[in-house]
Amino acid sequence: MLGIVRQRVSSVPTLQRMLYASKSFSSAAKEMTVRDALNSALDEEMSADPKVFLMGEEVGDYQGAYKITKGLLEKYGPQRVLDTPITEAGFAGIGVGAAYYGLRPVVEFMTFNFSMQAIDHIINSAAKSNYMSAGQISVPIVFRGPNGAAAGVGAQHSQCYAAWYGSCPGLKVLTPYSSEDARGLLKAAIRDPDPVVFLENELLYGESFPVSAEALNSDFCLPIGKAKIEREGKDLTITAYSKMVGHALKAAEVLAKEGISAEVINLLSIRPLDRAAINASVRKTNRLVTVEEAFSQNGVGAEICASVVEESFEYLDAPVERIAGADVPMPYAANLERMAVPQVDDIVRAAKRTCFRSV
Amino acid sequence: MATAFTATNFVQTLSAVNTRSHDKPLFDPLKTTSSFLGSTRKLRLTNSAKLNQPNLHRRSAVVAVSDVVKEKKLKSTSNLLITKEEGLVIYEDMILGRAFEDMCAQMYYRGKMFGFVHLYNGQEAVSTGFIKLLKKEDCVVSTYRDHVHALSKGVPARQVMSELFGKTTGCCRGQGGSMHMFSKEHNLLGGFAFIGEGIPIATGAAFTSKYRREVLKEADCDHVTLAFFGDGTCNNGQFFECLNMAALWKLPIVFVVENNLWAIGMSHLRATSDPQIYKKGPAFGMPGIHVDGMDVLKVREVAKEAIERARRGEGPTLVECETYRFRGHSLADPDELRDPAEKARYAARDPITALKKYMIESKLASETELKAIEKKIEEVVEEAVEFGDESPVPARNQLLENVFADPKGFGIGPDGRYRCEDPKFTEGTAHV
Numbered sequence: 174m175l176g177i178v179r180q181r182v183s184s185v186p187t188l189q190r191m192l193y194a195s196k197s198f199s200s201a202a203k204e205m206t207v208r209d210a211l212n213s214a215l216d217e218e219m220s221a222d223p224k225v226f227l228m229g230e231e232v233g234d235y236q237g238a239y240k241i242t243k244g245l246l247e248k249y250g251p252q253r254v255l256d257t258p259i260t261e262a263g264f265a266g267i268g269v270g271a272a273y274y275g276l277r278p279v280v281e282f283m284t285f286n287f288s289m290q291a292i293d294h295i296i297n298s299a300a301k302s303n304y305m306s307a308g309q310i311s312v313p314i315v316f317r318g319p320n321g322a323a324a325g326v327g328a329q330h331s332q333c334y335a336a337w338y339g340s341c342p343g344l345k346v347l348t349p350y351s352s353e354d355a356r357g358l359l360k361a362a363i364r365d366p367d368p369v370v371f372l373e374n375e376l377l378y379g380e381s382f383p384v385s386a387e388a389l390n391s392d393f394c395l396p397i398g399k400a401k402i403e404r405e406g407k408d409l410t411i412t413a414y415s416k417m418v419g420h421a422l423k424a425a426e427v428l429a430k431e432g433i434s435a436e437v438i439n440l441l442s443i444r445p446l447d448r449a450a451i452n453a454s455v456r457k458t459n460r461l462v463t464v465e466e467a468f469s470q471n472g473v474g475a476e477i478c479a480s481v482v483e484e485s486f487e488y489l490d491a492p493v494e495r496i497a498g499a500d501v502p503m504p505y506a507a508n509l510e511r512m513a514v515p516q517v518d519d520i521v522r523a524a525k526r527t528c529f530r531s532v
Numbered sequence: 533m534a535t536a537f538t539a540t541n542f543v544q545t546l547s548a549v550n551t552r553s554h555d556k557p558l559f560d561p562l563k564t565t566s567s568f569l570g571s572t573r574k575l576r577l578t579n580s581a582k583l584n585q586p587n588l589h590r591r592s593a594v595v596a597v598s599d600v601v602k603e604k605k606l607k608s609t610s611n612l613l614i615t616k617e618e619g620l621v622i623y624e625d626m627i628l629g630r631a632f633e634d635m636c637a638q639m640y641y642r643g644k645m646f647g648f649v650h651l652y653n654g655q656e657a658v659s660t661g662f663i664k665l666l667k668k669e670d671c672v673v674s675t676y677r678d679h680v681h682a683l684s685k686g687v688p689a690r691q692v693m694s695e696l697f698g699k700t701t702g703c704c705r706g707q708g709g710s711m712h713m714f715s716k717e718h719n720l721l722g723g724f725a726f727i728g729e730g731i732p733i734a735t736g737a738a739f740t741s742k743y744r745r746e747v748l749k750e751a752d753c754d755h756v757t758l759a760f761f762g763d764g765t766c767n768n769g770q771f772f773e774c775l776n777m778a779a780l781w782k783l784p785i786v787f788v789v790e791n792n793l794w795a796i797g798m799s800h801l802r803a804t805s806d807p808q809i810y811k812k813g814p815a816f817g818m819p820g821i822h823v824d825g826m827d828v829l830k831v832r833e834v835a836k837e838a839i840e841r842a843r844r845g846e847g848p849t850l851v852e853c854e855t856y857r858f859r860g861h862s863l864a865d866p867d868e869l870r871d872p873a874e875k876a877r878y879a880a881r882d883p884i885t886a887l888k889k890y891m892i893e894s895k896l897a898s899e900t901e902l903k904a905i906e907k908k909i910e911e912v913v914e915e916a917v918e919f920g921d922e923s924p925v926p927a928r929n930q931l932l933e934n935v936f937a938d939p940k941g942f943g944i945g946p947d948g949r950y951r952c953e954d955p956k957f958t959e960g961t962a963h964v
């Protein structure tokens with residue numbers, strides 16, 4: 174493994190290659206899938222810093238269970254792209270140990286559901302040691318993988334961990350939505366000196382989004398802890414993260430046709446939470462609907478409500494509405510599953526309620 | 533009692549661990565290593581050969597049962613391992629497993645089932661060889677690859693199919709799905725989607741049987757638990773933790789490893805420092821057995837003794853069945869990493885074809901009798917599909933049912949009464 178340091182750092186502009194190779198790329202607007210965005214971010218950061226390495230199940234030979242790590246084994250070799258046995262507690266802990274001692278691991282969980290077998294290391298070993306050691310031992314590690322409900326995979330495989338990890342001091346918890354978010358935040362996460370839980374969404378991997386020229390630059394990073402106004406509006410604020418941003422934008426579309434102007438905030442970071450952006454928006458619109466796929470109790474929406482009640486209470490013109498997943502383990506049957514996760518209609522209805530329109 | 537390997541062997545072999553006996557081992561486990569070369573992947577011998585050196589003295593602790601079965605055959609007078617009746621039951625169960633899974637593939641591609649569907653094709657000898665020896669009270673704990681374990685344990689095919697269709701008549705009313713089959717009636721304690729998860733659950737079930745016998749004084753409680761899991765799972769800590777506790781407390785459990793040489797796209801030989809899983813039994817003080825998992829009769833012989841040993845209160849056994857899956861990891865797996873030659877080699881050892889040949893050659897059954905079974909199963913599976921098709925999807929109110937055994941867990945509503953006491957409670961509360 175000592176060879177790593179001497180390994181030649183490649184400077185091939187992979188992104189460029191990928192864009193031109195990609196079939197979804199139209200010559201008019203630059204578009205990129207979330208999958209390619211993540212892949213290019215990993216590639217660039219590995220190429221920029223030989224201390225960055227990748228480990229997890231099926232990240233090498235198989236090219237990633239969801240093909241996020243495609244081509245990286247070939248490019249960086251088995252010392253920097255490690256296929257692990259199925260032992261989350263073991264390899265997450267090994268990653269944390271490597272981070273304590275000077276490397277910058279990126280640990281992939283095949284899905285975040287499996288991170289539950291490693292949660293001890295994420296919380297006890299990664300999140301707390303900078304504090305316990307009085308700043309002597311920092312833990313620059315990224316735990317990443319798909320989070321939240323996929324489709325038809327039942328209760329154990331369909332769960333959102335944003336609120337779980339978001340409640341833990343010492344962790345940074347990021348939730349990208351678009352390709353630009355994914356690129357900018359993943360690169361920031363890898364460069365960050367602290368442990369980052371990076372929650373992707375399987376159902377977004379194949380989606381294409383337009384990307385700016387700036388975002389294609391290998392220096393591009395998004396600031397951790399800043400939310401983004403995805404759509405400006407004046408009648409109400411809708412907060413969302415990850416896949417639910419797409420739902421919120423669709424709801425805003427529907428609402429616009431009915432004369433309601435919704436402002437959509439893409440949270441991007443669950444911890445730290447951009448309270449300033451949320452409160453500024455609510456002070457402007459005076460109404461708030463929070464959207465999350467996860468359970469409502471002790472959830473991200475609950476935290477946002479608390480923040481708004483604490484800081485902008487007198488600005489609220491209507492009770493806050495929280496849209497969350499049903500308070501049940503995810504059912505398998507397709508019709509029940511649909512009822513259990515928030516749909517665009519649910520957001521539209523809640524928005525109208527807060528605006529005192531009939532539903 | 534005629535057993536494939538006697539308890540004395542175990543005692544003897546186990547003590548050999550401690551005393552580093554120089555006795556010549558009864559069965560040379562090294563013979564079995566060749567079967568690992570069934571994988572075209574080369575064992576990375578560079579440093580693992582050296583690493584394995586200190587383990588050499590343990591060889592004698594391990595019984596290679598494939599060889600034992602052969603010996604028994606020579607000694608036995610009838611020269612047959614099963615009766616005609618047993619043979620027909622086994623054959624039918626294996627055919628059911630295969631036909632059911634083939635139908636699942638069709639139904640998945642037609643969009644009738646969704647998510648991750650992991651099929652069992654190729655591994656039937658393990659499920660049948662073990663589970664058909666159980667009593668109804670005995671317990672099975674499975675993984676996400678659980679349809680066939682459920683069928684072998686007696687859950688009706690129509691209930692499993694209907695579950696896969698997400699219908700109310702499924703064994704979990706459509707709430708569990710492919711990876712989560714449960715049947716209290718049949719003591720199927722679940723399909724577990726996470727690696728290693730089922731092992732402690734199974735160990736807990738075995739603990740219960742011992743507790744009932746010894747603490748609750750239920751003298752007739754001699755129930756045995758089988759835990760099924762894959763090779764990849766044997767690198768997970770829960771496996772080792774439970775081997776220790778099961779041996780420590782002498783629990784009535786059999787750990788059945790279905791070593792199909794692959795964990796999704798990860799070759800067993802690339803994931804495991806010492807790929808001979810059965811050797812890990814003796815390390816924890818229990819017998820470890822390796823058996824040809826493509827031969828239902830051999831599996832059955834091993835299973836018989838391991839289950840009886842557990843029933844007698846002599847503790848756990850680790851059995852490694854070397855098998856192979858004939859399809860991708862799940863129906864979504866492109867299955868690009870396994871060598872076609874390796875697939876062909878195992879396909880040629882199809883456990884069902886082998887049993888059929890054995891039954892016909894040893895005159896246990898005629899071609900027509902076996903054909904009749906195949907026909908019957910074809911109808912059973914088709915009926916299961918019709919049943920699933922015609923069954924209703926869950927009604928809206930089912931969404932909030934079963935979250936708690938006591939729905940008071942939903943708490944108290946604005947009117948001061950338990951929310952669940954409101955007759956409309958389950959109708960409109962999917963979202964907060």
Ligand SMILES: Cc1ncc(C[n+]2csc(CCOP(=O)(O)OP(=O)(O)O)c2C)c(N)n1
Pocket residue numbers: 230259261283287290677725726727728761762763764765766790792794795796861
């Ligand atoms: C804790 C955990 N990590 C990862 C996974 C994803 N996963 C599902 S099956 C599988 C491979 C398991 O291989 P093996 O134990 O050999 O069983 P097989 O599928 O071959 O029957 C993996 C990694 C999981 N289900 N649970």
Ligand SMILES: [Mg+2]
Pocket residue numbers: 762763764790791792793794795796
């Ligand atoms: Mg396997």
